[in-house]
Amino acid sequence: MASFVAVYGSPRKDGNSARILKSAVEGALSDGAQVKEFYLRDKKISPCLEIYGCAKTGRCVIKDDFHEIADAIVASDGLFLASPMFFYTVSAHTKAFMDRCQSLWMKKYEIDKTPFGQANTKRLGLFIGVGATKGKRLFDGALLTMRYFFDTFDMDLHKSLLYRGLDNKDDILAHSDYLKEAFDAGAQMNKDADERV
Numbered sequence: 001m002a003s004f005v006a007v008y009g010s011p012r013k014d015g016n017s018a019r020i021l022k023s024a025v026e027g028a029l030s031d032g033a034q035v036k037e038f039y040l041r042d043k044k045i046s047p048c049l050e051i052y053g054c055a056k057t058g059r060c061v062i063k064d065d066f067h068e069i070a071d072a073i074v075a076s077d078g079l080f081l082a083s084p085m086f087f088y089t090v091s092a093h094t095k096a097f098m099d100r101c102q103s104l105w106m107k108k109y110e111i112d113k114t115p116f117g118q119a120n121t122k123r124l125g126l127f128i129g130v131g132a133t134k135g136k137r138l139f140d141g142a143l144l145t146m147r148y149f150f151d152t153f154d155m156d157l158h159k160s161l162l163y164r165g166l167d168n169k170d171d172i173l174a175h176s177d178y179l180k181e182a183f184d185a186g187a188q189m190n191k192d193a194d195e196r197v
């Protein structure tokens, strides 16, 4: 049985990405996983201040809600992260959280001197991206960001669910197929995590 963290990155409550992520969480739970959920819109998380208070210990010195989420991810078998596309990348809420993870990057690469590119993917990452337009390259930027972000947590981008053409808050409700796909992906994440242990 795997334990996952689910991070809801949209400022919008019960919007498209949140509903899709919720479905993935329900799928994981149905398969026996444990899931801790965090809604970034409800958290106080400063942007990275680039003061490198983390340089000696790898722990960010800003005291806010960042730590409970990062610590939960470190203790987990994987992360489900959902964000809408804002100007072809993740939301500001999501990006602020990600930038604070520079402290983990410092620990991994500057303090522990982990060789770059060393395959250490004991945790599994699921990224859910949602955008209004239908452009082929809509998720290019976010996927690159996500790969490097997941790496700080020794996690690979195991699965991406990318949905175009969703704009208004309830648009997702016309797509039970997307919700079903997310449910199944959540259940599969649990199976895949169990195999990896």
Ligand SMILES: Cc1cc2nc3c(=O)[nH]c(=O)nc-3n(C[C@H](O)[C@H](O)[C@H](O)COP(=O)(O)O)c2cc1C
Residues within 6 Å of the ligand: 010, 011, 012, 014, 015, 016, 017, 018, 083, 084, 085, 086, 087, 088, 089, 130, 131, 132, 133, 134, 138, 166, 167, 168, 169
């Ligand atoms: C600030 C802002 C920027 C956006 N930028 C894009 C964009 O670059 N490409 C796109 O396809 N949709 C863009 N959208 C639309 C959202 O991605 C879309 O409405 C999405 O369904 C919102 O997901 P949510 O309900 O999970 O918040 C933008 C919306 C906002 C508010």
